């Protein structure tokens with residue numbers, strides 16, 4: 001993987017985190033404000049645990065406070081809501097993330113909507129969803145925000161481009177479509193009932209793959225020179241019994257057509273975490289009523 005059409009999300013995310021750290025340093029020095037992020041993990045899913053550990057490490061590296069609250073997989077709805085209530089009331093915590101998916105006995109949207117919208121660094125609360133929709137300032141979902149940063153960095157102005165978003169989830173597809181629309185793209189949201197998905201994708205200047213199916217988007221669906229953003233994180237078995245990560249795009253087949261493409265791993269994933277940290281700084285500044293420090297480089 002050395003083509004200059006391949007986006008290095010890992011390197012770009014490191015730059016974003018360096019900017020976040022510079023912002024945090026100034027908040028601490030000038031306002032005595034140390035942003036705090038709390039992550040709530042219910043159950044023992046190993047993939048979730050790795051992700052939670054990475055987040056905690058990067059939060060601390062950026063100079064922020066990192067809290068981790070772990071509950072048993074058998075936790076009740078009331079127990080989870082009580083944790084959220086406690087974090088809502090904690091003035092040292094500016095961002096709250098409840099790791100999804102939650103166990104079946106828990107009502108996911110009830111938990112997400114219990115989070116104080118001003119601490120909702122995932123941007124999943126109905127209030128932030130609504131604010132994003134009508135173009136008010138909002139905490140925006142981290143993965144779509146990361147994708148937009150990559151696209152703007154490499155393509156600049158996106159006006160008039162046709163973006164096809166494959167997938168309509170509340171956490172990626174829908175907010176992604178909204179951000180692209182705000183950036184003046186012509187947006188098509190495709191999903192499992194879409195007719196002639198290959199033909200539709202071939203019309204796209206930008207393809208966002210967010211379906212959660214390994215190598216679903218084929219190489220010959222990609223118009224020559226199009227930008228391909230792969231949001232998929234699928235763990236599939238290898239011959240040796242271990243697992244490896246693949247995206248929602250058949251990378252090897254698509255890389256020859258795409259003008260730009262994100263790999264998995266090392267593409268969108270690291271950007272998601274970087275944007276979570278950036279959202280935590282935004283939330284801390286909002287809570288303290290101070291403008292976000294502008295840092296250069």
Ligand SMILES: Nc1nc(=O)c2c([nH]1)NC[C@@H]1CN(c3ccc(C(=O)N[C@@H](CCC(=O)O)C(=O)O)cc3)C=[N+]21
Nearest residue numbers: 051097098099100101122233265266267269270272273
């Ligand atoms: N409330 C909530 N918010 C989330 O944002 C959220 C969530 N729940 N539940 C789980 C998913 C998954 N997710 C990932 C983010 C980054 C990587 C990431 O950095 N991946 C690395 C590789 C990691 C590896 O090698 O295992 C990469 O793509 O390069 C992965 C997965 C956020 N999620």
